[in-house]
Amino acid sequence: MHILFLTDNFPPEGNAPATRTYEHAIRWVRAGHKVTVITCAPNFPEGEVFEGYTNTWYQRHELDGINVVRVKTYIAANQGFVKRILDYMSFMATGFFGGLFIAKPDVIVATSPQFFCACAGWALSAVRRKPFVFELRDIWPASITAVGAMKDSFAIRTLEKIELFLYKRADAIVSVTHAFKKELIGRGIDSDKIDVVLNGVDLARYEPSTRKDQELANKYDLDDKFVAGYIGTHGMAHGLEHIVEVAERLQEHQDIRVVFAGGGAARKTIVDLVEKKQLKNVVLIDRQPKELMPKLWSLCDVSLVPLVNSELFKTVIPSKIFECMGMGIPTIMSIPEGEATEIIRRTESGLVVESENIAQITAAILKLYKDKHLYNSIKGKSIESAPKYSRDIMAADMIEIFLGVHSSVPPNSQKIT
Template structure:
């Protein structure tokens, strides 16, 4: 089977969507399938093209047997609704055009959280007369209003209509959580075409450990400290300013350190907030390559999952 997969996140990006797509595609290849991934130049979350890559119109490469096609897009950091929409729309158009040139495709898969990638996937499935599989990673656009990025408006209502159109046109929906399936079923989507495939972990790379990675612990002066860690995207949805408040409340306890590892739209404001409060117990570690993540995780005595207190966050807290 030849699987055509559309995603705007793919390694060397290290976020959850990129990792999930890569690891699934790698396993499909191991099972004898051909996989072509259409994506863009790696740039998430800072909105800057990674070193060694170019935002070119069309390029091909191979990664662990996966055919990787990268297309040119309008690149923006995760700041501002209009710029992000332009980013999404450019990938929708470019991925559709690139998809037209992929031969002998058996199924088209497109992943969210934003739905314009799914529009491209659906359109390609129509042109190629193949099944369309929609991987649902977030309840979008509800998550936009939940984090305060945009208020209810005509634009949101139009996006909601697009959302329902895609749900009903998909031959199969792959939900990342059981709560997504419940939400869609309650909104009238046929339950029988929704399957749940949870996020997981590659146990060949991650194993329990009783010791912190010595080099990193030494570099950030974490040896002998109790580390409370947040590892992941520093975004609008994560309410990380409250973690800074917790660090302020515990500043007198020199044994405790709060570690933020990763990048995102809210990172600079968090750094400014910690500096303003003169918090010596808060440490920021830059975004790390995928192969360094086991060492980063080893630093944590407690790992935080932080989201804004909204009904939408309650639905999506396991998806990302």
């Protein structure tokens, strides 16, 4: 089977959408399938093209057996509503045209969180008369209003109508959470065409670490420190200013460090806040290449997974919790109660506290710092739970979905209506 996959994030970008697509795609290739990924020049989250790449109209290369096609887009940093929409819409247009030149795809897949990518996927499926699979990674545009980036308006309502159109037109929907599936069913989408494939972990890359990476530990003076780390995109949804306040409360503990590693829309705000407060117990690490992520995670004794206290974020499962399981790093999760908190509690792979509750986050760090028996118990449960979320399982589940729509959709059945 030839899988044509549209995504505006792909390695060397290291965010969750890029990682999920890549780690699934290499497994599909190993299983004997052909995979073509249409994407753009890597630039997330700073909006600057990575070294060694150019933002040109059409270029092709191969990555671990995956055929990668990169198309030109309007590039903007991961902040600012208007510029981001222009970014998304430009990929919708160039991704669609790029897909017209891909020979003989059997199924066309497009991923969110923003659905302009899915618009391109649906349009390609209609023109080329191939089944369309919508991979749903976020309820968008609801997430825009959830973080306060934009208020409810005519524009948001228009986007919601387009969103609903895509759900109805998709031959199959792959949701990354059960909560997303439940919401779509509540909005009238046929449950039979919605499957849930959670995020997971590549256990060949993320394995239990017995010690911190020596080079990085020496560089940031973390070798003999207890490290509470936030690793990943610094977005508006994460409420990282609260983690800065947590660090402020932990200053008296000389061997505890709080690490922020990554980039994103809120990065400068966090850096400025740390400097303003003159926090000596905070370590700031710039975004690192994807291949260094296991080494970066090895610095952490616990992983901080925060989200702001919004109703929407009850439906979100941060993908980093599975990488932490693979490496045996306990999670301190401070997000609204929902599917993600239930996973942490069921697997006993971390501690759950209230979203945005600075006192509880601080207390959780100190609890794992002081109680070695509890810490080691959670670490063991994390390692024990990881195989349940292996990327091997998730990639195989998605192939079954693709094969299902490929065999069930009659040739020439897709029409533009």
